[in-house]
Amino acid sequence: MSRETLVAMTRNLVAHGAADTMEYADDVVRVPASAYTDPALFELEKKQIFRRLPLMVAPSCELPNPGDFKAMDICGVPLLLSRQKDGSMGAFLNMCTHRGNPLAAGCGNASRFTCGYHGWTFKADGDLIGVADAQDFGKIDKAKHCLTQFPVHENAGLIWVTLDPASKLDIADYLCGYDELLKAFEFEGWTLFAQRTLEGPNWKTAYDGYLDFYHLPVLHKDTFGADFYNRANYFAFGPHQRLSTPSRFAIKVSGEDDQQMDLSAMSDEELPQEVLVQGVWTIFPHISIASFYGGGQRGALISQLFPGADVGTSYTTQFYVMENQPETPEQVQAAHDQFNFLEIVVRDEDYATGKRQHEALQSGLMKEVLFGRNEKGGQVFHGWAERLVAASDEELVEIFAAEQRQAAE
Ligand code: FES
Ligand SMILES: [Fe+2]
Known part of the structure; x- marks a missing residue:
């Protein structure tokens, strides 16, 4: 079932890539600037979102042994x-x-x-x-x-905890089957290579950056490059969203040479696992997972974001997890180089921009920000954040029970 869903997403991406199209949201959406700057709303978000919803607190490989x-x-x-x-x-x-x-x-x-x-x-x-x-x-x-x-839930090599001992929200319900899909990364057998924590802007400003590819060739022209494709299709499972590039092709990373694969010519069975998990996997409200290959070894950056001490700050722990611990000095260096590169991208490009954006929004002179039809991820994220902040405890349980019923249909 999980593989079927992953294959269906890949087929969608291949078809759109071949036709040079993408999926659009219905409309341009406006979000009030105060959603990022209002200190009272920020307090409410900590209470209603972070202290009430299941959070992915650690990859399993951070705590592998009893004790x-x-x-x-x-x-x-x-x-x-x-x-x-x-x-x-x-x-x-x-x-x-x-x-x-x-x-x-x-x-x-x-x-x-x-x-x-x-x-x-x-x-x-x-x-x-x-x-x-x-x-x-x-x-x-x-x-x-x-x-x-x-309440705690461990699946797919990730650990979720709800910071409310009396919570009635079932963590598996909340995940809407998304943890079953995340199993495709096979994190259960992986190891933690390194981790670090970065300071960032308002948590939603910071999280927006994980939810669109629109900015990639512009903001990251010096790191990822100005040729980077800026389209993404979005796949939502409740509030959790995967975004991935519509493309007929994928790069096979195999040791020395990277080869291009034409996915449209491959059968469902032939599609490699690494292709099925391409793109960015976000877990509401604060996680982003993306694959990288430091030194030709499979790895992933798991970014875990939390609100900071005030509305304008957040902090992000970056976990660099790898399928195998690199062994030779060259492999170790290559993995460090990959991880350090991702620090520069996030700290000096995404978060530096987010901080400037946040300061400007605090002028109060711009009432709304825009999310285009090509930025469905941000539209969906802000919609869920607003909805869940407003929900009572009973409504919260009902919202995710309804998501489960819908998924079962
Ligand atoms: S022994 Fe823990 S607070 Fe006294
Ligand atoms: Fe970015």
Whole structure:
């Protein structure tokens, strides 16, 4: 089923490429400039989107072994991810149940966590196992003071967590089958080569840049090149969107020589996996995934965006994951070169532009921004962001249950 869907998308891209056409949105869409600059809306987005929807918090390969943990702060919520003995993923509120001190910082490997304030100890599964000087503290029921758990979902080599312990939204419903398609990347067996965090502009300004190819040959003329094709077709699965270039051809990366493949001459079975996952895969509200080949090895850049401290800032962690760890010094260097190149593209071109754009929008003198018929990704993204911010908790569950019903029809 997943492969069928991937093949159908590829056939769509090939047909449009052969005909020199693309799919258009119905109309040009206007988004109020205040959607990027209003501090009250920004606070609401953190609450209604980031603290309520499932977020892709880490690639599985960042925490491969039992005991591996990572502490994060997302929109003011301290999160502790911890790989369990049975290989499943645990997601906990990173707060000691004594008086709330964060239990862990950074990342590492631990089978238990001892609080640095008064010394209470918790197992990696969140159980409270030791109250320091229990005879002096007084009687409490340890079973009632385990770490608070968040809903967690791991599939396709990616980990999602909902930062609301009481959430009724099923994470699989929310993903609308998209995680099954993402399996085609085969991240489950991949490794993490490197990661870094970049500062950026308003989170939606930053995310817009992952949702169109229109800007590629202009803003990225010095890096990707002025010949880069600027058309994309969009495939939506609920709020999650893949964008890819309509083209009859694809490049086969095979060691030394890159060869051009005519996809229209290939049967469905012959279409290689790397062709089926071409383009940019975004996961609402904050992830973008794209394939690269550092030193002839399959790799992908997973960009994870979060709102910053104020409406004009965000931060993005770039994970460079690879099918195989590069071995020779030349391969390692080639992978670093690829990853460093992507830092320059995003930091000095996309985000530098986004910051200038944000400052200008803050003048308040332009009321609306435009998304063309060729920029359907931005249209769909802003539509969903607005809709989900406004939805009540009950409506949220109903929206994704309806998406599931629709997909099943
Ligand atoms: S806050 Fe953790 S032991 Fe006191
Ligand atoms: Fe860009």
